[in-house]
Amino acid sequence: MHGFSAWIFRSIFALARILFILGVAVFYVRYRNLRKKKRSLNVSKWRSFHKLGFDEFEIVKLMSEDNVIGSRSSGKVYKVVLSSGAAVAVKKLWRETKNGIRIVGSEIDEFDVEVETLGKIRHKNIVRLWSCYNNGDNRLLVYEYMPNGNLADMLKSNKKSLLDWPTRYKIAIDAAEGLSYLHHGIVPFIVHRDVKSNNILLHGEFGAKVVILELPKLLMELAKGECPCL
Secondary structure (H helix, E strand, O other), rough: HHHHHEEEEEHHHHHHHHHHHHHHHHHHHHHHHHHHHHHHHHHEEEOOOOOOOOHHHHHHHHOHHEEEEEEOOOOOEEEOOOOOOOOOEEEEOOOOOOOOEEEEEOOOOHHHHHHHHHHOOOOEEEEEEEEEEEEEOEEEEEEEEEOOOEEEHHHOOOOOOOOOOHHHEEEHHHHHHHHHHHHHOOOOOOOOOOOOHHHHHEEEOOOOOOOOOOOOOOOOOOHHOOOEEE
């Protein structure tokens, strides 16, 4: 009888040990899958298209209403000075609801496709899109910062005397080359749809770059045998 009780005890102990090991294994597998899922979500939130010296945490921390440098129909633009001393322009997107109240957009798939295409653009006369952030509640576009602002504001300011005719001619050529690249130099091509002096930005030496701030639709109608009205 004593031997039978000892056998029962050893059996229960062995079963408990097996169940413990199985429990640890199941926990480990679930934990690893959860980490993979979390990692994939983080990657989808923050995407960089160039080698960067900053991340989304620094960008979000430094965004302030005091640093707003523009407001458009699709969002606000902030100037963010990084800890390195460099500056970037950050656009926070919104969209309109049916009742006209502005809220942050959530069209994640469309946003990601368009931004991925814009992030691949490499041209000296197109403002670079450094990175984007999208978690469904917030959508941020991080662009290179152009210290002389846009052409419209420059022409209205007391600095317009700096824009002599040779400089204005160079600005026109730079902008035309940027637009030509968008229309003919990439596949699928991009039609800007909002070409105006506000969207022509000037760097320190008054060279011009076209900026894409309104996230235009990427036109692929020609591939379908259709011709869009430009």
